[in-house]
Amino acid sequence: MSWFHTWSGLLLGWLLYAVFFTGTLSYFLDEVNDWMRPELHSSVPHNNALSAEKAIATLQTLAPEASNWTINLPNARQTAVEAMWRPQGAQGREGMKRVQLDAATGDVIPVRETRGGSFLYRFHFELYAMPRIWARWIVGIATFVMFVAIISGVITHKKIFTDFFTFRPRKGQRSWLDAHNATAVMALPFHIVITFSGLLLLMTMLMPWGADAVYDGQGNRFNAERRGMVMAPNGQRPANAQAGGQREGRGRGEDAQVKPVDLAPIAPMLAAAQVQWGDRPVGSINIQNPNTRRATVELREEGGQSLLNRGTGARLLFDGVTGEEKEAAPVRDVSSAAAVMNSMISVHLGRFADPAVRWLLFLSGVVGTFMAATGLVMWVVKRQPERRKLGYTPKGHRLVEVLNVAAIGGLSVAVAGYFWANRLLPVEMAQRSAAEINCFFVIWLLCLVHAAIRPHAKAWLEQMALAALAFVLLPLLNVFTGGSGLWVTIPNAQWSIAGFDCMMLALACVHAAVVCHLVKRTSAKSRAAAASKVTGVTPMKTALQAQEEQA
Amino acid sequence: MMGWSIWLLSVPAFAALSLAMGKHHEQVFAQEITPQQQWRWRAVGVLLLALSLVVSLHYWATSVAIVAWLGGLTFAALFVGVILTYAPQRLRLLALLCGLLGVWVSLISW
Secondary structure, three states: OHHHHHHHHHHHHHHHHHHHHHHHHHHHHHHHHHHOOHHHHHOOOOOHHHHHHHHHHHHHHHOOOOOEEEEEOOEOOEOOEEEEEEOOOOOOOOOOEEEEEOOOOOOEEOOOOOOOHHHHHHHHHHOOOOOHHHHHHHHHHHHHHHHHHHHHHHHHOOHHHHOOOOOOOOOOHHHHHHHHHHHHHHOHHHHHHHHHHHHHHOHHHHOOHHHHHHHOOOHHHHHHHHOOOOOOOOOOOOHHHOOOHHHHHHHHHHHHHOOOOOOOOOHHHHHHHHHHHOOOOEEEEEEEOOOOOOOEEEEEEOOOOOOOOOOOOOEEEEEOOOOOEEOOOOOOOOOHHHHHHHHHHHHHHOOOOOHHHHHHHHHHHHHHHHHHHHHHHHHHHHOHHHHHHHOOOOHHHHHHHHHHHHHHHHHHHHHHHHHHHHHHOOOOOOOHHHHHHHHHHHHHHHHHHHHHHOOHHHHHHHHHHHHHHHHHHHHHHHHHOOOOOHHHHOOOOOHHHHHHHHHHHHHHHHHHHHHHHHHHHHHHHHHHHHHHHHHOOOHHHHHHHHHHHHO | OHHHHHHHHHHHHHHHHHHOOHHHHHHHHOOOOOHHHHHHHHHHHHHHHHHHHHHHHHHOOHHHHHHHHHHHHHHHHHHHHHHHHHOHHHHHHHHHHHHHHHHHHHHHOO
16 A cells, blocks of 8 residues: 555645645635735725625616626725626626626726636636646546545555654654655545535546436536525426516516616615625625515625535515515525535635635645645655665656656745746737736746756745745835735725735745755755765765654 | 634543553653553543534535544644643643643533
8 A cells, every 4th residue: 555655645745735724725715806806995985884884886887787796895805896787688697787886976987907816716626728627637636546546545554653753853864754654644634525525526527427327417407406496307496596587577568668766775684684694794795686676685694604505694675666675585494405515615715704714724735735745745754765866866866856846846836937927928919818817827847947057955935935025025015016915905994905914924934944945955955065075975875864864 | 613613622631542652651650651541542542532513513515524633633732742842741731731621611502
């Protein structure tokens, strides 16, 4: 079993490291998106009731004829108001129009073109520049192998439990193994759930046969039933469950003859929600058929209390014209199978999570990233004695060294470079978001070249130092390229932006710690080389020994 | 606030579980562990873990509570591991402090 862990770990480790790194950052997707659009930083939310009124006023001028308005109010993870509307007759997600509004004034904020954190999020399961299905298969297979490796690892490596609390620093390979074990075993619940739920998310692609057999290949019907939607037997949605579309279009047609109807003020509805929900705020407002007699206003609670229903919160429904509360459709009970599925997926996505749980998931992701990194480094460290015996470095070992530096150090530099590109590329540039992503990959490629032409220890040191420097300067770059600095965002409680800046500083600290460790190791090595001149031992040999002792 | 008490209560729990292991018992008390002591430390550890689960279940809905509890355990165990590596003599004091603080935080925010 051990050989399987070693070799699958090596081959998939580079991919899994990238998946872990970008996936962990994706727990702060909204924060990254806010930071990467510095135009939004001037929007300081104070009073969500006021923001809602202003947003409705803006939508009234932008899209009075729309069939639906949705307003996502600012919260700890979002500093501006996101307003969306569906023009008459538009279908699907693509039919939605979307703008960002200033929380205080309701003015439209024009934002730069960027994929933002969504690029990192998509990259962690769809990679880039290859057919989506291929990428999902590659990541799916890697996830599957990791799941097998976790389960078999727990069974075969019994020693991980007797060494549960053991870390032996400054012992070369021993220390790397201890660190690898600790990060793997102590975050084991996270690793098991994240890999298993990752497989569940790709379930219908990896294993379509069960659903195919039962649903005669009607995948969309299976998915709809799984999400608790009602479907008629022929796979069409029944007319009464159809949101938007023709039925409401007809309603609009009748109303178009008469004068538009004024909407009831939103503030009393928000107040009613506050009475019922206490300190749990309203997250979003959904207005169906605005400016018509059949207008309805639905308030949705921010976040949710349970994982079983995919983190859906409470809802309140109001008549849009009279402002009276209406009976909301009863929340359907989820079946046990759906509850298991939902709870797994919700943990993976973390959308439900309050800040404490979100941070736990993020830090667990960091631990997982460390696990992948220590495993990769260990492959090299473990083979040091063999190399010493041979007296030269086999090509395969050198290849692994180069790929390790590029996969670990290079990815950090590339991610930092992506954030830099976001601010340094001209705002009005054509195909700007693609250019940002190209910067990411070009920098990553340059890191690979750098790792190949520099000696191993130097390559580590230089890339880690560059990453630390790039991360630590990002909060400053933020200020000089139109964003708001920490001294503005913290007093204003703009936690999404402040959180991103703090996260960059934390990343800089982690990389700086690695740099310190590497510098100490190098100076110990040069001391050993100096000593060996006196004693007459070949410097190469002592240097390698010193490196191993220090590793 | 309550989120912290899960971690605070799991630190003494994992400290007790580590003291039930011969290697770490010797590290901290400089004497070999007797089977009786071993069972006693294990019982203390398991009880404290159960207590932190109860606190978590009180604070969150069951599904989220289990996630938060397991997350808290991860970082409590890592913390105990770090202490055992770099300052094993401090383990008893730190665990005691964490435990008391955990009980206090749970009580005031119950």
